[in-house]
Ligand SMILES: Nc1ncnc2c1ncn2[C@@H]1O[C@H](COP(=O)(O)OP(=O)(O)OP(=O)(O)O)[C@@H](O)[C@H]1O
């Protein structure tokens with residue numbers, strides 16, 4: 256952990272104390288990749304700050320390559336920021352990985368493990384004995400209606416099922432904070448909307464704290480309490496939108512005026528950034 | 537799914553036959569030419585004995601000569617294969633994980649493969665004598681290389697994202713190795729092992745060739761200088777059977793141990 260001295264000073268400043276219910280606080284995070292040796296640094300994230308409260312569903316949207324995954328990786332403790340810091344419940348921790356259930360853009364199921372063993376992977380790594388872990392995986396698979404596929408291998412499942420299995424692997428670790436990087440990005444529209452409702456139901460039961468990434472603004476509005484838009488690279492947090500749509504939500508909300516109006520506002524905000532990215536690329 | 541099972545099975549047999557047909561034709565032609573080579577060209581029999589003579593010799597001389605020799609050679613091959621596989625695997629794992637070691641050793645390993653084993657074998661005989669040891673070492677020496685190279689390649693073929701997944705679970709390096717890298721490397725390792733199975737036979741025979749009084753090598757040398765070409769070919773036949781058997785054994789283990797690797801996408805999926 257490399258908290259610079261200026262960061263340490265900031266933490267002691269009165270008024271900089273986090274709200275009691277802030278679980279995740281990314282504090283002025285900047286990330287540069289590579290150096291002069293690699294032919295110049297890529298600045299992926301610049302001075303990004305965000306706070307996520309307990310039980311809140313926050314979504315990051317932004318054009319491709321703007322640094323969303325990088326920011327999530329920093330929060331998760333997979334890469335260290337060049338500058339800035341991450342606080343969990345107001346604390347800076349040397350190893351914060353254990354706080355998060357991280358779901359990657361791809362399902363990353365291991366082809367040599369059947370679905371049950373894949374779902375058990377997370378808790379096995381955490382030290383649950385193999386047999387017990389597989390038992391627990393079997394139970395959660397039954398619970399989510401994939402029990403019949405427990406002995407199948409990943410190649411034998413559809414994309415939607417694989418994604419759900421990856422989700423269960425994450426859920427079984429029982430982390431209160433979920434980091435979800437475009438979990439439905441690779442799915443077809445219909446499966447995706449089923450999965451979105453599934454996720455909301457799940458969240459309605461467990462009230463995880465969720466940081467969600469997507470390209471899909473409709474998805475962001477449908478799921479979130481709050482949406483943060485990011486600028487084109489180098490990624491900054493640009494604007495914040497509160498989503499005051501009633502819950503529980505289902506797909507019938509998609510055509511309501513309040514929904515489409517908000518969707519339009521977020522779209523307008525992100526549109527110029529996407530054009531900039533497209534022109535640069 | 538809808539087609540009748542019986543019809544499906546018959547179709548499969550027919551396709552298999554169709555696929556095997558070219559091989560059947562080549563083999564038949566070779567057998568015929570071989571069998572009648574002497575009759576066609578008028579060459580003496582010891583140049584290329586007719587096939588049936590070779591088979592007769594292979595059976596007639598099995599008990600007194602060929603099988604005892606085979607037992608010695610098989611021991612050398614198995615020991616060489618085991619030695620080369622273990623050393624090759626460990627070397628692959630070590631060089632994959634320690635870059636300094638990779639830099640320090642890999643050039644030498646590659647250079648060792650550029651030197652013909654036939655040149656090294658006599659030296660090994662001087663060092664280790666005429667017993668079984670130099671043959672095991674020669675076999676091991678040519679076996680370890682494909683195992684090492686394939687182990688390294690397999691361990692390195694794991695996607696960055698999968699490692700990230702393991703890191704997000706706060707996995708230890710040990711867990712990353714045993715739960716991800718090693719199983720991911722198995723298909724490549726088996727490719728190396730199948731390669732190794734075939735060349736281990738060559739290793740043992742080269743070892744026998746330069747100094748030995750037991751095994752199929754000496755049988756061939758003696759038979760050759762006595763113009764007993766049928767016995768030479770009979771010994772070669774034994775060697776071929778050994779090599780193919782070892783290859784099939786490794787393939788069978790592969791099918792059993794990494795069955796997942798042979799799964800194909802479910803058409804419904
Ligand atoms: N390890 C790395 N080394 C160098 N550059 C990197 C690295 N990881 C990401 N980058 C660069 O940082 C920028 C941001 O990448 P990132 O993956 O965070 O974007 P993203 O917003 O998640 O994009 P997408 O929407 O396509 O997933 C990109 O230009 C990328 O090339």
Ligand SMILES: [Mg+2]
Nearest residue numbers: 323324325436
């Ligand atoms: Mg990304």
